[in-house]
Amino acid sequence: MTNGHHVVVLGAGYTGMFSAVRLAHRTRRIDVKITLVNPSSRFVERLRMHQIAAGQRLADHQIPDLLAGTGVTFVQGTATAIDPETRRITVDGSTSLGYDTLVYALGSSTDTGKVPGADDHAFTLNSPEIADRFAARLTEVAAAGGTVTVCGAGLTGIEAATEIAESRTGLRVTLISPDEPGGMMGAKARAHLYRALDRLGITLETHARVTKVLPEGVELADGRIVRSDACLWTAGVKVSPLAADAGIATDDRGLILVDATLRSMSHPEIHAIGDAAAVRLAWGQLHGSCQSGLPTAQYTADTIARLIRGKTVKPFRFGYYHQPVSLGRRDAVIQFTRTDFTPRRQCLTGRGAVMYKEMVNGSPLTTYRLSKRMNVTTIISKGGRATHRPAA
Template sequence: MGAVAQVVVVGAGYAGVMAANRLAATGRSEVGVTVVNPRPDFVERVRLHEHAAGATNAVRPLSGLLHRDVRLRVATVDAIAERSVRLDDGGALAFDYLLYAVGSTVARGLPGVEHAWHVADVDGAEALRTRLRQLPEAARVVVIGGGLTGIETSAEIAYHHPSLNVELVAPALAAWLPDASRTRIAGKLAAAGVVLHTGRRATAVHPDGVATDAGWLPSACTVWAGAFAVPDLARRSGLPVAPDGRLRTDETLVCLDHGRIVGAGDAVAPPRHVAGHLRMSCQAAMPLGAHGADTVLALIRGERPAALSIGMVGQGISLGRRDGFAQATHRDDTPRRFTLSGRAAALVKERVCRFTLGAMRFPRAYRWASGATPTVPEPTPATVR
């Protein structure tokens, strides 16, 4: 038996836990796996809007999820060097291979956004949960953002805090979905008691309200549900990054310029011909984590890693606990005709959330839909101006 390769997984989210468990389960005699994460818990980010509304607890001990052979180091990685990482507790860890899976968090893209609450990470969701409990009856809560997070968050707050007045402001609601689906979602939000201000863009957040391009919206609690941003660890460490800070990798998830670093999850940017259709999502992070583990094992074994191949299957939207909407998608994430609505859609969404935890516990058996036909070809030198 050869020497055991030391693998450090940075980040214990969906991608990191899947990767660590798959490595430990499939490469038992070949790898020693250490996961570094700032807290000893797994945060079910897909439930953070539920957590904020007080419907559920999205935090669970990592000890119940990680494979028994995976070591957990509770710390934050401050810097990545050639063969080691520096930790915020003064320690360091050497690695033969590193799996970069630091995920994403809130994007600070709007003036005054520090006056808003958010659900992009657990600290944000916890603070919003506290704030919602303090609000007097009939207080106004304004959610900014017409994407999935804004839709789910406004519905969840309206469902669990019926005494509050919940409003949503956004240029458009689920702009990428077919008109019929958007109309259905708008109707469901209205039925849940959410007042919609679509066609309006928020321009700034103030302590007592939201400025928009069509006037002022008073607010006792503003929730910012804009885009996600990634940590700047890769950039700070001198690794190659996309303009938004995601780690640049090749089509097998190996970092460009560093053959011992592999990326997975929200924080990576593989080439467009294999990943241009992948949204920052749990749906993509899980197979990215599993593929990242397979790539690390191939490198350890001196084999050629396989190219990434992930197909999307749909978008599930929870609208409170008893209603939902699901849009089936082609593998390239464009909408199909099939949709599901109401209680059945809420149940499907709940099952998907539970499935993610089950899949991490049985990482060897985990399979995913294969890849999409690229819609946006990778520019070749001939087409780049």
């Protein structure tokens, strides 16, 4: 690679922002231009979206402010096409950006397309604007003593249901899922979760599959209708079709297939990170989360800096270490995990867990600010011996 290198980062979520800021610091003494492309100028704290949905006001962090002093150029717009052969990106259907290296960090969003009516009658946490509209609807529903349904009892659904139930007195909350809430936790952490759900008066509909979302309820596979004055959909995710449409090799979900250095299997000048990448390690495949996303961003920024300097790179290594879940503002549970995300015996609950979770939620912004002047690591665990072996 030569000097005058142009790196374009698509997406300014947790991973895209970190990769841009860290790469700027790592290449500050060489001729590298970095451009960050994102549809909105607001940095979205996805870890706190359930708080917005419950009606809480969060700080408005602007991307240009977070980039100040880094030398990174911010382009506000939506990437609408990629031409890997000419190495050009089309933004908003007209503007064209050339690149030498592309960091693909477009992330994922809630998928409302698989269940009839979900797209028309359910809210999501895909953006602060949608979450704000849901919060406004909750105010109306709570005033009438109505019911809200949260569909999906993964971590997002659990956090949303508990936040809503705690902050909206007089509102009935029903959590609907085909699986048991906290099924990925150990017995002690799961017991604490169920006590919190019971304390907050949340009704559980487990082993229940939603087949249709209606204007005033959700229909289950057994034919029952669960009344719902407002429905929040948190079940299932999808990724942008941009990579697949461009002919970049992807899996059946649209995630970019990457090698051991997180470079596209079909186009090695493209690096995929976070939810956009199908990252497989010896112990299994990463799932979308900030916990694994930030390490992929850190690794990729370091990898690109090394490649530009003509140096070799080592394979990406990572292991999970915790599963933090907020249960409203006054309770939380932290399940500590093995490398492959299976639960250990240890967990943290109560006030200590609340403080721990708040530290986790606030750590990305602190990391960005510190990364302007030093190399800050987000890789707590490299997975031990399991990640020394090549993926199967």
